[in-house]
Amino acid sequence: MSDAIKPIGMPKWGLAMTEGKVNAWLVEEGATITEGDEILEIETSKITNVFESPVTGTLRRKVASEGETLPVGALLGVVADASVSDAELDAFVEQTRQAQAEAAAEAPPPEPVLTEAEGWTVRNLRMGPEEGVPLVLIHGFGGDLLSWQFNQPDLAADRPVVALDLPGHGGSSKSVTGGDVAWLAAQVRSALAALGIGRAHLAGQSLGGAVALQMALDEPDRIASVSLVCPSGLGREINMDYIGGFIAADRRREMKATVEALFVDPAFVSRDMVDDLLKYKRLDGVLAALRTIADAVFAGGQQAQVFTDRLATMKPPVQVIWGEADRIIPAAHAQAVPTRHVLPGTGHMVHIERPAEVNRLIAEFAAAADR
């Protein structure tokens, strides 16, 4: 394919965007456009905005028509200089459209699904190849599988990666009968059984870290490795103002102020993030579930379950990754684990604040354990 042809694809504005509607072209075919020029008006379910050209050159073809709704990445137009013939251009458009249609038909973008496990419904999202020891991602208190959205696609380059929602969280069933770490670990175990996962690597953030450690203790032969991200389970301290604040917050202002403590840079807390958290918390049963879990795992204002004295004899290899400026659980707890990475300038959501580095650490640790 000639380098002289520059395709323009449907942009991805924000994490939730999967498709966009072409409202209007703002330039004519044949016009010379410069990178940054406003070339299209695109409407998503959240906003209507202008799309600035990512390339410079002559707009030779408008592929998308006005009013058309297309997936992210779909070919919208083609920029090429005069050296490219019309026939070459048409061939390029035809090939690209066909390839995109085939790719879409073959591999629809992965969507979370509901799976019936013993006693509960678990929402889970699977990505990556069929072969290999899967990696299971376990989120923290009040989170859901989407908190791994910057990690799962990357990690799925090497192996199957399954992210799931703990009971009472995300799209999983909201009934929580136990709520302590051992109970949560048993639920995840039943989920893995329902998903046909025998042996797995685990990565757990915050409360998900303690759940991963419990699973490694309960069934050491089925856990290939454990990557802990700002985990609970390595010390008593926990920021109860955060836990209490998260449970109590039922308004945008309070929720925003509360979750800003998760990050070093409060700019990570977007309006969409706050809205999504409030929408989750308004679902029937969520408040009761969160209270039951908090009462069990943070009884008396401290972490009820600490695994430090059992780490030395734990069979699966364990590493810990921590944000140095974590305001929820002190990064000093990382000292309990010999294989540790404390990343400066990051907080409790280090996997969102510094995804590339965290992904590399998790991928390498799992790969080493496979050898």
Next chain:
Amino acid sequence: MAKKSFRQAINEALAQEMRRDPRVILMGEDVAGGQGAPGEDDAWGGPLGVTKGLMPEFGRERILDTPITESGFIGAAIGAAATGLRPVAELMFVDFMGVCFDQIFNQAAKFRYMFGGKAVTPVVIRTMFGAGFRAASQHSQCLYPIFTHIPGLKVAIPSSAYEAKGLLIQAIRDDDPVIFFEHKMLYDDTDDVPDEPYTIPFGEANLTREGGDVTIVALGRMVKVANEAADALARQRVACTVIDPRTTSPMDFDTILESVEETGRLVVVDEAHPRCNMAADISARVAQDAFKALKAPIRMVTPPHVPVPFSPALEDAYIPSAARVIEAVRAVTA
């Protein structure tokens, strides 16, 4: 998450609450009508089919057809609420509410107060409002300011399918009388709506756009209009916050005042007649409590003070448009 229409969201809220709580019943004109017609097991589900499908599941004991006598069945619903049920009454067009003002204003709204908090009246009155339906001046008004005026009533005005389901479930679970306003022109709008039941607290405004230059407050269908204006203005580098109060009683003045403190400019978009409407109410409150923050006079975008015209051309001109909102924002930023 599943895309559902405003109509489906309301239907789902009713069905889920009726399953959860046997005290929830439905009353209204044609909510059960049509059942038994040749080849038809279901009812019509009201004039626009919002409650279609509920009849086969819940039956005639809980889905009650009423005569075209609003004063009678609204009174009956309020009485049923006072004696332990949780009725949802459908009063086709809010324009007809006048014949039952005594039942609503003097009875339902007063019981909790007059009986020292010992009586509750958990009734919901669902009603259609708004222009654009070519239904002329007796079927097109936005009478929510009248109900907002009465202490003891709560008033909810959903602007999207997500809001409709959460606010309606909240209304049904609320122990006070709630007037629930559904804009006719929103029924086919779709949105991500969770399958599970959920509630949206009353008295908490929603921000549909965020920007530091101008605060726009809008209700019901006008939220869409304000969003459209805000998106167009954003392309011209004017950043607007759009606030949807969601309920006018209780009213989240705090969020509006906070935003105006930040932007210093306020445009209120209200489809109700301009005198004593929500735009006037909100503007007065901001003028009183955030006067020092204001960098420009407040602008109200409303219809003219005339009945809704029947002529389609005039009706279209009557309804506040995005262009008029943009013009108002331009005026306060000039």
